[in-house]
Structures are given as structure tokens and as C-alpha cells.
Amino acid sequence: MLAVRMLEQTVQIVSNERDTDSYFRLVVRAPRIAPLIQPGQFAHVRVLPLKDALLRRPFSIFQVNGDTFSILYKTIGKGTDALARMGPGAELSVIAPLGHGFTVPKRGGEVPLLVAGGYGMAAMYLLAQRSPQKGIVFVGGRRRVDILCENEFAALGWDVRVTTEDGTHGEKGLVTKPLQAELKRRAKGRKLFACGPTGMLKAVGQIAEKSKVSAELSMDEHMCCGVGVCLTCVIPVTTGDGWEYQRTCTEGPVFDSRQVVWEVAR
């Protein structure tokens, strides 16, 4: 199903504050966009002071609150560095909500197991908040500062299991370690939802296949237009008689893990 309702708007920053280390939370007022947002969708943001960078940057929509929505972003380059320097009252151009998001679990249905790496947690919050069925959130990062909004997920009533690669918080190792241990319990009726780096998504897809549980993966691909025109963001996806390229910005970013053809994917 394609997202058919999206708007291009100039919006005002309400707040833009540091979370941990190089991560920031940005809240914008967008009364026409906020009510349309579904879990797993993203906003395509043009940082207006960056005159020489015409391309927008995609960010998962983190939280929705009345007529505002927020993103949780990591500063890694030109666009995000410029964004971090903007303050309340400044304007951004956004196209949102974009993309095909997660399927919200049903009450009494499969127990959701969310798996997030780093800023992948941002894509998970609305899903956890709007799911009537609570489950487990497996969150991983390199260091303690890469573990985001652990307490906010716990406050929603979810069981949060933390791993860090350097062992400075939670269990030492990769996020897939406690996930595999949990799936070995062979409890029935679970479904995985994942967002994070491509290596993590591939591992989650393989674990899902081996454990015979279904999984929805939010794919992180470089994007230019964000609205289905330029084909920068395509990934190989299975179809009835083989595979075809589909656009992460429109058919995705969320795909069923069984659809992704990893042998062909970059």
C-alpha cells in the first residue's frame, strides 16, 4: 500500500535540543501533517540555511504530540550539523508523512519484538505507543550514548533489553544476541519489527527466517527525491516470478523481510 497523503510545508522549529552526545531532538509545529502520521513513516527535510545543499534529508518521525511532531537525529555530516545549529522559531521545509510504515499489531495478536540499532529507535516509538499489544524492545548501540530513549519505552510499559558493543550499558555484545536467546524460548505468536544499520537488518532477517517468525524491516537507503521519482533508493524485492527493484521511499521504507533479496542488495 502506498502512502497517498503527504504535504510539503514550511514549518517552524519549536525546540531543538541535545539528547546524548551527537544526538538531538527536534520538534516542529505542523498542524496539517501531524494527524496524518503513521508509525514507521518519515519526513524529508530541507535545511533552509544550507543554500548549497539542495537535497532534502530523510528522518523517521519519532513522536507526535498534538499539532507537533519530532525527529531524533544524529549529527554525521553537513545537513545534520547545520540542523543542530538551528533554534526555536527558525524555519524548515518538510515533505511528510512519507513512505509505507509498520503494521500496527492487533490486540491479542502476535507479541511484537522490536529491534533497534542507534537512531533506529526513532522509527519505533510511535509503533510501541500505538500498539495495543506490548512486547519487548531490543536496543543496541556501540556505546552507552548510542542507547536512546530507553526510559520512554519503559514508561510505555515495554520490556527494554539493552546491549552495547563496549559493554558500558546493558549486556555486552550485539543486539541480536538477546533476541536470539528470546526466540529460542520457542513461545508462539511473535513478530519482529526492526530499524537500524543494514548489517543489523540483514542479521534480523536471517534470524527471523531460521526461527520461522515474520519480520518487518525499515530499510536505510540513501534518498534524493523521497517521493518516488529519482530511483536512488531502490532495493531488490521478490515478486511472484522473480524479483524487481522497488523504491524505499514509496513502497518502503518498511518491507517484509522475506521480500528483500539480500544476495542482490548493495
Ligand SMILES: Cc1cc2nc3c(=O)[nH]c(=O)nc-3n(C[C@H](O)[C@H](O)[C@H](O)COP(=O)(O)OP(=O)(O)OC[C@H]3O[C@@H](n4cnc5c(N)ncnc54)[C@H](O)[C@@H]3O)c2cc1C
Ligand atoms: C527512511 C530513513 C529514515 C532515517 N531516519 C533517521 C533518523 O531518525 N535519525 C537519524 O539521525 N538519521 C536518520 N536517517 C539517516 C539520515 O537521513 C542521514 O544521516 C542524513 O541524511 C545525513 O545527512 P548529512 O547531510 O548530515 O550527511 P551527509 O553529509 O549527506 O553524509 C555524511 C555521511 O553520512 C552518510 N549518510 C548519508 N545518508 C545516509 C543514510 N540514509 N543512511 C546512512 N548513512 C547516510 C554518508 O554516506 C556520509 O558518510 C534516515 C534515513 C532514511 C533513509
Ligand code: FES
Ligand atoms: S528517493 Fe527518489 S525514488 Fe526514492
